Amino acid sequence: MGLLDRIKDPRDLRALSGDELESLAAEIRDRLVATCASNGGHLGPNLGVVELTIAAHRVFDSPRDPIVFDTGHQAYVHKMLTGRHDFSRLKQAGGLSGYPSRAESEHDWVENSHASTALSYADGMAKAFAVRGERDRTVVAFIGDGALTGGMAWEALNNIAGGPQTGPGRRPLVIVVNDNGRSYSPTVGGLAAHLSGLRTDPRYEQTLEVVKRTLGRTALVGPPLYEALHGVKKGLKDMFAPQGMFEDLGLKYIGPIDGHDRAQVEQALTQAKRFRGPVLVHCLTQKGYGYDPAIRDEADQMHSPRPFDPATGAPAGAPVREWTDVFSETIVRAGRSRPDVVAVTAAMLGPTGLEPFARAFPDRCFDVGIAEQHAATSAAGMAAMGLHPVVAVYATFLNRAFDQVLMDCALHKAGVTFVLDRAGVTGNDGPSHNGMWDLSILQVVPGLRLAAPRDGAQLAEQFTEALDVDDAPTVVRFPKGAVGPDVPALERLGTVDVLARAEAKDVLLVAVGAMGQVGVDTAKRLDAQGVGVTVVDPRWVKPLDDVLVDLARQHRLVVTIEDNGRVGGVGSVLAQKLRDAGVTVPVRDHGLPQRFVDHAKRDEILADAGLTAQNLAREVSGLVAALDSAPHDRATTV
Numbered sequence: 328m329g330l331l332d333r334i335k336d337p338r339d340l341r342a343l344s345g346d347e348l349e350s351l352a353a354e355i356r357d358r359l360v361a362t363c364a365s366n367g368g369h370l371g372p373n374l375g376v377v378e379l380t381i382a383a384h385r386v387f388d389s390p391r392d393p394i395v396f397d398t399g400h401q402a403y404v405h406k407m408l409t410g411r412h413d414f415s416r417l418k419q420a421g422g423l424s425g426y427p428s429r430a431e432s433e434h435d436w437v438e439n440s441h442a443s444t445a446l447s448y449a450d451g452m453a454k455a456f457a458v459r460g461e462r463d464r465t466v467v468a469f470i471g472d473g474a475l476t477g478g479m480a481w482e483a484l485n486n487i488a489g490g491p492q493t494g495p496g497r498r499p500l501v502i503v504v505n506d507n508g509r510s511y512s513p514t515v516g517g518l519a520a521h522l523s524g525l526r527t528d529p530r531y532e533q534t535l536e537v538v539k540r541t542l543g544r545t546a547l548v549g550p551p552l553y554e555a556l557h558g559v560k561k562g563l564k565d566m567f568a569p570q571g572m573f574e575d576l577g578l579k580y581i582g583p584i585d586g587h588d589r590a591q592v593e594q595a596l597t598q599a600k601r602f603r604g605p606v607l608v609h610c611l612t613q614k615g616y617g618y619d620p621a622i623r624d625e626a627d628q629m630h631s632p633r634p635f636d637p638a639t640g641a642p643a644g645a646p647v648r649e650w651t652d653v654f655s656e657t658i659v660r661a662g663r664s665r666p667d668v669v670a671v672t673a674a675m676l677g678p679t680g681l682e683p684f685a686r687a688f689p690d691r692c693f694d695v696g697i698a699e700q701h702a703a704t705s706a707a708g709m710a711a712m713g714l715h716p717v718v719a720v721y722a723t724f725l726n727r728a729f730d731q732v733l734m735d736c737a738l739h740k741a742g743v744t745f746v747l748d749r750a751g752v753t754g755n756d757g758p759s760h761n762g763m764w765d766l767s768i769l770q771v772v773p774g775l776r777l778a779a780p781r782d783g784a785q786l787a788e789q790f791t792e793a794l795d796v797d798d799a800p801t802v803v804r805f806p807k808g809a810v811g812p813d814v815p816a817l818e819r820l821g822t823v824d825v826l827a828r829a830e831a832k833d834v835l836l837v838a839v840g841a842m843g844q845v846g847v848d849t850a851k852r853l854d855a856q857g858v859g860v861t862v863v864d865p866r867w868v869k870p871l872d873d874v875l876v877d878l879a880r881q882h883r884l885v886v887t888i889e890d891n892g893r894v895g896g897v898g899s900v901l902a903q904k905l906r907d908a909g910v911t912v913p914v915r916d917h918g919l920p921q922r923f924v925d926h927a928k929r930d931e932i933l934a935d936a937g938l939t940a941q942n943l944a945r946e947v948s949g950l951v952a953a954l955d956s957a958p959h960d961r962a963t964t965v
């Protein structure tokens with residue numbers, strides 16, 4: 328048994344020698360590579376925080392001293408050191424979550440994988456300790472340089488720095504900035520440039536080394552004097568790099584230190600702990616540290632690879648054509664014919680497929696950092712000046728910019744197109760990553776138009792249609808992963824495509840977006856049972872085309888299926904539309920349960936939600952049978 332398997336509790340770390348701790352770090356890295364090679368996972372970020380996490384658990388007393396992780400994708404090491412060793416089913420149903428999980432451990436606090444929230448949690452926790460008089464507890468917040476580009480982080484810093492810095496009201500809070508210079512790609516913006524300036528000024532480091540070496544040789548006087556010279560060190564830094572930003576805010580700043588030198592990190596964290604107030608420790612790390620294929624991966628240093636060959640880092644299995652690839656090609660074509668089209672990403676140029684556009688049109692692609700709110704409103708500004716911006720984000724992250732979409736875009740009738748990748752069930756990334764909200768929350772935005780393509784051809788067509796709307800925000804949403812074969816239409820009625828029809832008009836089945844093929848398969852099963860089904864794809868689900876009202880009138884039952892939560896989804900909007908039109912045909916809407924859906928494969932979650940052709944056919948045939956057996960003079964609810 329190795330050292331790692333002997334660590335049942337973080338306190339076990341304190342008995343290890345320096346050499347043992349080095350060996351432990353190596354074991355952890357081996358396990359990270361093996362785990363992510365077979366499961367996929369956030370390899371790069373976790374390789375970069377091995378020493379930081381070991382040091383934090385040696386200096387602080389988790390869970391009494393809460394350790395919160397921003398975004399949480401870099402918490403695998405924390406899990407290994409808090410007694411969780413079975414990573415064999417990471418991010419799979421029944422296995423460990425890919426993020427902190429309070430159900431898994433008392434050492435976990437923040438489960439939400441949306442970035443830039445950790446400092447706000449930490450500020451609240453620290454205030455709670457102060458209010459309760461628990462002054463011996465310290466909150467520790469890990470935040471990456473990327474997450475620091477999110478606005479919430481600065482709202483928190485403003486409050487943390489504004490708290491009492493001395494006296495009994497002080498709130499012990501240690502902010503560990505894990506500065507590896509990258510989100511996926513290199514972190515952008517003035518803050519990143521500032522941090523980078525500090526990281527890369529050799530004069531600062533050399534001078535500091537001389538001071539440290541000289542003082543270190545005089546045991547009695549050296550270290551205390553070195554501490555006393557901290558002001559000199561700060562002065563040095565100010566002289567070499569304007570690092571006063573955090574201190575000008577009122578935050579004590581320690582660093583920058585080598586985040587892979589565990590002893591140095593422990594020393595800095597111990598110093599920070601002693602301060603008993605808010606302190607920022609700036610740690611320089613490398614994403615992917617200790618695994619060459621990750622370090623050499625220029626794109627994103629193996630930020631979240633799918634399964635790969637551990638010997639080379641090369642992806643396992645053949646590449647498949649994904650929805651993202653279709654969008655990526657389509658926006659480049661649009662860019663060629665539409666000089667007004669520009670692209671905006673929130674630190675996810677690669678994952679959202681915008682890299683080819685950025686290469687083709689470097690002056691028309693903008694990375695704003697992890698700042699979806701700013702992305703939306705700056706896009707409204709671009710539209711006001713005659714451009715047509717395309718803001719590409721993962722669906723779940725658009726939640727963060729709801730007010731900006733509502734007030735800064737829709738109220739101003741701004742022709743901004745939002746492309747929502749990873750819409751619907753994403754699966755293995757857990758509850759805060761499923762894009763199961765957009766079809767609900769965007770329904771309330773006056774004037775906004777929302778498209779849900781069923782296949783690659785429709786994605787290209789509907790995206791092009793969206794670019795032609797310049798007096799309202801438009802949205803095109805599609806799921807994660809491989810895009811299936813195109814689902815042909817028999818005819819188009821208004822904006823609605825008819826995908827299947829039958830002699831008997833028993834059921835109108837409205838299949839939203841990527842559920843199109845499921846709708847067609849369901850109809851085939853029902854046809855075999857003598858139930859006549861018309862399958863339609865609305866294509867634009869906001870506003871819904873009035874032709875759906877006419878179609879509903881012609882059938883005995885309306886069934887909707889969508890890859891979104893049921894509450895406020897397309898099914899409920901269609902039911903309202905039919906009620907408003909005085910159509911009394913019964914409606915049964917199928918979607919995801921309105922709860923937080925734990926990590927599992929996409930297909931497993933869809934099956935659990937009953938969103939399979941087999942289950943839908945069984946349910947619908949039961950409903951039709953109920954209609955057949957009901958007395959004809961009574962309206963039937965289904």
Ligand SMILES: Cc1ncc(C[n+]2csc(CCOP(=O)(O)OP(=O)(O)O)c2C)c(N)n1
Nearest residue numbers: 372440441442471472473474509510674724
């Ligand atoms: C609101 C939000 N937008 C986008 C993302 C996607 N995302 C996950 S990790 C990441 C980069 C984080 O960079 P950093 O904070 O520096 O951590 P690192 O991966 O470098 O350790 C991004 C953009 C997210 N999780 N949350």
Ligand SMILES: CC(=O)[C@@H](O)[C@H](O)COP(=O)(O)O
Nearest residue numbers: 398400440631678749756807
């Ligand atoms: C933590 C985070 O938000 C991203 O890293 C996300 O997990 C990546 O998801 P995909 O793997 O679907 O691109």
Ligand SMILES: [Mg+2]
Nearest residue numbers: 471472473509
């Ligand atoms: Mg980073």
